[in-house]
Amino acid sequence: MSQTVTGFEVHDIRFPTSEQLDGSDAMNPDPDYSAAYVVLRTDDGAEGHGLCFTIGRGNDVTAAAIGALRPYVVGRPAPRTPADLAALSTELTHDSQLRWLGPEKGVMHMAAGAVINAAWDLAAKSAGRPVWEFLAAMTPEEIVSLVDFRYLTDALTPDEALDILRAAEPGRAERTARLRAEGYPAYTTSPGWLGYDDAKLVTLAEQAVADGFEQIKLKVGGDLDDDIRRMKLARAAVGPDIRIAVDANQRWDVSEALRWMSALAPYEPHWIEEPTSPDDILGHAAIRAGQPVKVATGEHVANRVVFKQLLQAGAVDYVQIDAARVAGVNENLAILLLAAKFGVPVCPHAGGVGLCELVQHLSMFDYIAVSGSLEGRVIEYVDHLHEHFADPAVVVSARYRAPSAPGFSARMLPESIAAHSYPDGPVWQARRTTEEAGA
């Protein structure tokens, strides 16, 4: 039975998270976690859901960019096969006029990612499988056909990608069984937001260990003395065996990163995340070479071309993919394959709105069919806003459970969408009323 896309809804959804300083860091002091959210509807009643994560202002611009993609989807057959999904990805990322707005970066590229991910949600639901399983059931040839190798072949050719995938084929069934039984390791960022006071940091760090987490993360980069104090407190709270990653959210120039991390190194941070501009490949390489702490980045890396160079330059120890920054599943497949080629573990960025829900599928697929390993790998987990999703990410004993519902786990509850629609949803109307009363 064919299925035609007949509906395309875009929502500007914002959560007033700045009220509690959830998500606060050295570069983002007061984020209102938001999603430009797209729903594809088909003539047989199916739905595909996708989103761009933003932190407030400008979410309307991202929603407008998603809206510009409507003609590429509506009135056409819903993508179902790898060939369909490859064609959609190519069309959205290589449309010659839209491409000028990036190319392959920023608002327009994120919007393409939201629509591509919504199409994957739809296709996986048609197949009756969660996205991780839908992907893991594909042949190496099908997986390679989904990837855009343009600008990658000096680092990774289609044949090399095939070799990587074929090498991982024998263990797929065993790893799938293990994943279903044991889940995928998670770490938590909940204790570490920069806006939290010391007492809250310590309480949440202790709670994380009690919950079974073996890694937590602290935001750094505001003030070095504060960071040293917080690092000491966290180390005392969790003990010597728990990994403490730190995250500067792009706060530093190269020399500042070297100075700061040399000062924090005695407290043994597990990695320094986003020490500088996500565009600064050579800067990351210099930081990795110039101080002892391992380097991670990726949540703001615009596309596969920049990831390719971070790997070529030996600039990162951990690749942090983000499900909603690049052009969807297809581009993340390229990045997973690049990381496997260079032998660098993928530890996704998550949190935000729906990012845990989405990215778990990619790491689980990576484990089954690409890297074949959990060694050094861990998915970020932040325990907020999951209640707005129909199939929320489930973390038990510090491990993501493998999703079983068909699709990409991206569906937000209708009442959450209605309540948080910006600017006219009741949450925002109430906030304006409060502000006016206070003014």
Next chain:
Amino acid sequence: MSQTVTGFEVHDIRFPTSEQLDGSDAMNPDPDYSAAYVVLRTDDGAEGHGLCFTIGRGNDVTAAAIGALRPYVVGRPAPRTPADLAALSTELTHDSQLRWLGPEKGVMHMAAGAVINAAWDLAAKSAGRPVWEFLAAMTPEEIVSLVDFRYLTDALTPDEALDILRAAEPGRAERTARLRAEGYPAYTTSPGWLGYDDAKLVTLAEQAVADGFEQIKLKVGGDLDDDIRRMKLARAAVGPDIRIAVDANQRWDVSEALRWMSALAPYEPHWIEEPTSPDDILGHAAIRAGQPVKVATGEHVANRVVFKQLLQAGAVDYVQIDAARVAGVNENLAILLLAAKFGVPVCPHAGGVGLCELVQHLSMFDYIAVSGSLEGRVIEYVDHLHEHFADPAVVVSARYRAPSAPGFSARMLPESIAAHSYPDGPVWQARRTTEEAGA
């Protein structure tokens, strides 16, 4: 007298250039040259004009991004001084929530550039000077204060920038006089669009030489045999002493660029422009090292951080700034200073809609106050769409005349804006009527 910004208009303006294949190249077969255009109005009747250049679809998204910046400008004093202009640039590019949409790249960054450039237009008009002269009248300290050095200090510190500017101070008056008398060298891309047939190519190439141009540019990258034939025709038409640059518009992977340019090298192309992804710093470095033709890029380089690395990696022989891709005058000052630090000539990208008008000011300022040189430097010139501007770029005997009207030469004629407004201006209404009649 203080001046307050009271009006902020955004226009979606598109020219149906795809009808003639003006602007066609290997990646952009049928562009409709467009501008998301902003007008700032003040309470004393002054106007500041700025724009993002796009090639059609998505121009509405860019217009929406400009619209999101309205609250940062309206109801505030119009920027006049270097300090005002630095503060506006910082606010627009470092707003913590909007920054998430890049950071510093793509639609949101281009929109910031349009508004920043409109503010420069306004400030230069207040000072009664064209932007190039307004800039060239500033002290080295003022110029340095306009630059955001974040992420640059491993390559260029404020003190080094001051040294560069101070070293160029003694000759400013002499170079200004020479610029007014002789203009700034231009090259022409008009003969070389990929959609033009051989006869049109030859005719336009001969015309370019007759007009005094010492450099022309051909688009390449569609088909190697075609490119060799076109290169031979062009060389025969212009003779051995005219430089022929070639431009692949990001068409190739590294190995393809090496193969293609090795095949074209016998015809002595002056440079190969955009051989691969503008994000691929290491790729450009490999291409520069692996074949004999000089490498140029920049029109799609997202920001100063990527330019920094292109220079650090020795990846380019020519830096091609674009007036409307990065965050306006301020970020282009950073790029001019970086290029000067590394001793690499700046040869701007222009053409499009209003890009010649804008970027001439930056190269003229570079000559007077930064590099102090015309050696190896040339501004692109494309002879179309200038008739829509109130102070069009004037090229006589293959040299840009120094603009004399106050401001940034960015004002489009009201009748041009009205005629080409999308989708409801008469040009687009007529086109729809024609299409419907033909369908």
